[in-house]
Amino acid sequence: MARAKKKNDSVTYKAPRNLGKAPSENPRWLVPTIVAFLVVGLAWIVVHYVTQGQYPLPLYNWNVAVGFGCFAVAMGLLTRWK
Secondary structure (H helix, E strand, O other): OOOOOOOOOOOOOOOOOOOOOOOOOOOOOHHHHHHHHHHHHHHHHHHHHHOOOOOOOOOOOHHHHHHHHHHHHHHHHHOOOO
């Protein structure tokens, strides 16, 4: 009489942790660039509202989009941060 194999339903896949690569560091330009985009975006929006839309460029309410675009670039760069 042959034994029935026991089915184990609790087996889950585990991804390999270390593939032989040494952990790399962030590029030196990454953090200053992120901070610069965040500061420029915030300053752009603040200047737009303080000057009632006259500055920094005559783009009217599109100045807000430029400021949030700077924020979006900074957030995109933050995905590279290790």
